[in-house]
Amino acid sequence: xQEVTQIPAALSVPExxxxxxxxxxxxxxxxxLQWFRQDHGKGLTSLLLIQSxxxxxxxxxxxxxLDKSSGRSTLYxxxxxxxxxxxxxxxxxRGDNYGQNxxxxxxxxxxxxx
Amino acid sequence: NAGxxxxxxxxxxxxxxxxxxxxxxxxxxxxxxxYRQDPGMGLRLIHYSVGAGIxxxxxxxxxxxxxxxxxxxxxxxxxxxxxxxxxxxxCASSYSTRTSYExxxxxxxxxxxx
Numbered sequence: 001x002q003e004v005t006q007i008p009a010a011l012s013v014p015e016x017x018x019x020x021x022x023x024x025x026x027x028x029x030x031x032x033l034q035w036f037r038q039d040h041g042k043g044l045t046s047l048l049l050i051q052s053x054x055x056x057x058x059x060x061x062x063x064x065x066l067d068k069s070s071g072r073s074t075l076y077x078x079x080x081x082x083x084x085x086x087x088x089x090x091x092x093x094r095g096d097n098y099g100q101n102x103x104x105x106x107x108x109x110x111x112x113x114x
Numbered sequence: 115n116a117g118x119x120x121x122x123x124x125x126x127x128x129x130x131x132x133x134x135x136x137x138x139x140x141x142x143x144x145x146x147x148x149y150r151q152d153p154g155m156g157l158r159l160i161h162y163s164v165g166a167g168i169x170x171x172x173x174x175x176x177x178x179x180x181x182x183x184x185x186x187x188x189x190x191x192x193x194x195x196x197x198x199x200x201x202x203x204x205c206a207s208s209y210s211t212r213t214s215y216e217x218x219x220x221x222x223x224x225x226x227x228x
Contacts, residue, residue, distance in 0.1 A: 004156075034216060043219050043220060043221040044219040046216060046218065046219075089157070091217075101159055102157075102159070102217060103159075104149075104156040104157040104158075106156040107156060
């Protein structure tokens with residue numbers, strides 16, 4: 001059974017710092033990995049999608065990497081801003097018959113202090 | 115495109131009552147799914163569908179029914195609400211391809227069962 005963990009559970013940093021969020025998964029047979037942002041009491045916003053054949057994806061100040069062999073992904077946020085404060089979730093698409101179902105990690109709650 | 119829409123946004127039920135959570139998407143996605151999100155447990159898959167007329171169970175299907183009569187709609191039915199079903203429910207959709215599974219989420223329905 002695929003299990004996804006995220007470290008740390010919570011993180012508080014001053015504005016301007018670069019930071020790394022970690023995601024680990026137990027089964028390397030994945031189709032892709034997706035990072036989401038969730039603001040308090042809101043829905044999920046997709047940030048980056050990394051397909052299993054890719055090693056990283058970049059969007060603005062965000063960079064996500066994927067190492068399938070070690071079962072790890074990292075989300076790097078450069079020059080953090082108070083507006084980045086949210087919970088960040090990673091999810092892996094399982095390699096089952098349909099290859100569609102995501103397993104989510106519990107999230108990292110990020111607070112960026114002004 | 116409106117994307118993925120969900121109604122209602124909030125709902126309070128009494129134990130034993132039934133109701134249907136609505137989900138619709140206008141992106142012509144084959145794949146749709148329902149998740150519940152509980153504190154400290156992340157998102158868990160309830161049911162999913164890979165196309166009209168095809169549904170299957172996820173990780174936590176007990177107490178819920180689904181049907182998929184059209185590509186656009188995927189309602190979730192609570193047969194006899196229980197306090198354990200108090201949660202936030204998210205609907206998601208994506209294309210059914212084996213190269214990319216980026217999922218798009220609705221804004222969620224916050225359900226309280228008393």
